[in-house]
Amino acid sequence: MTREQIYQEIEQTMGLVPSMFKSVPNATLELEWQLFKATQLNESAIPNKYRELIGLAIASVTKCRYCAYFHTQIAKLAGATDAEIEDAIHFAKATAGWSAYINGLQIDFDQFKSEIDQSVAYVKKQMG
Numbered sequence: 001m002t003r004e005q006i007y008q009e010i011e012q013t014m015g016l017v018p019s020m021f022k023s024v025p026n027a028t029l030e031l032e033w034q035l036f037k038a039t040q041l042n043e044s045a046i047p048n049k050y051r052e053l054i055g056l057a058i059a060s061v062t063k064c065r066y067c068a069y070f071h072t073q074i075a076k077l078a079g080a081t082d083a084e085i086e087d088a089i090h091f092a093k094a095t096a097g098w099s100a101y102i103n104g105l106q107i108d109f110d111q112f113k114s115e116i117d118q119s120v121a122y123v124k125k126q127m128g
Contacts, residue, residue, distance in 0.1 A: 001030050003026055003029060006021075006029055006030055006033050007021075009033070010033060013037070013041070021033065040074075047078075048074075048078040049075060049078035049079050049080050049084075052071050052074045052075035052078055052080065053071075053075055053080060053084060053085070053088040054088070055067065055070075055071035055074075055075075056068060056071035056072055056075055056085065056088050056089065056092075057088045057089060057091060057092035057095075058092070059071050060088075060089045060092045060093070061092050061093075061095075061096045072085060075088075
């Protein structure tokens, strides 16, 4: 596809051609657009609302304001509530915090795995 054809497809999909696509070189524009559609727009095994909440959680941890804005808006478009958005961000904060803590302390990984496996087995048993 030519750059103009790709732009036409982007505009038909998004209503405009965002500047982020305009900055992509000719050699990779079609590939980047196809990848963007596949990962950001197309249906997958994870419903779009939940994928966007995951994207927002990642953006929160990586501190990317562009991604945070994008994923917040698309999550809302997919039906996410303010409470779901806050919960995704809070979950990301908690996960990043525990990751920093146990990695920094260099907790024994084999022991960690064993403890998690024991805990999961216990919870499964309690669930019946």
